[in-house]
Amino acid sequence: MRLSDLWRPIRAEMKYLLWLPLYLLSFVILERLPISGYWATQTPWDQAIPFCEWFVIPYCLWYPLLVAVGLYLLARDREGFRRYMVFLSLTFFLSELIWFLIPNGQDLRPLVMPRDNLLTRWIAGLYAIDTNTNVFPSVHVVGSVGAAWAVWNCRRLRSRRALRWAVAVLAVLICLSTLFIKQHACLDVLSGLVLSLAVGLLVYHRNLYRAFRPLAAPD
Structure with missing residues (x-):
């Protein structure tokens, strides 16, 4: 079998990745928009959650997890890949719409790290490149x-x-990690779960998914 024969079916699915550059661009724009004030999402529950730098490890595993799942589905389950892309694009863009309509942030980050080690420096680096705004939903x-x-x-x-x-x-650990390294508040996690459930039912329920079938390339 020629390499072109292997590439052809994968190339047909590339249109399902077209949302990603647009999302990243709009994310950068939203992160840099001047905000005079925002709704702070933290609650007394968040004050009871201790800071634990070890959770930065599952937090950063989020990136390879999403990529690995996408690559596997692209190679082995193209229908699953399409649903995955539709789910991510809908939830990510709906999150951005909420950020734009309801400017939000959280004030949970420690002003001074409680310890000085490799993991806390890693978290400080995350703080430097990722603002404490646009957190609801996560x-x-x-x-x-x-x-x-x-x-x-x-x-x-x-x-x-x-x-x-x-x-x-791992997904549960990643969700918890956002709380323990003070990247998100409980309301951010809860709203992310609610949004995921709503969109997940839309995308993974066979009858509702028919609305997206015209986009699908043949297997």
């Missing part, structure tokens, strides 16, 4: 839920129970 949460949902929905992985549960546990 895209870390919706992305993690989307990756786990895609893996559990994948027909080829239905016999791989250990892998499916590992992804689910």
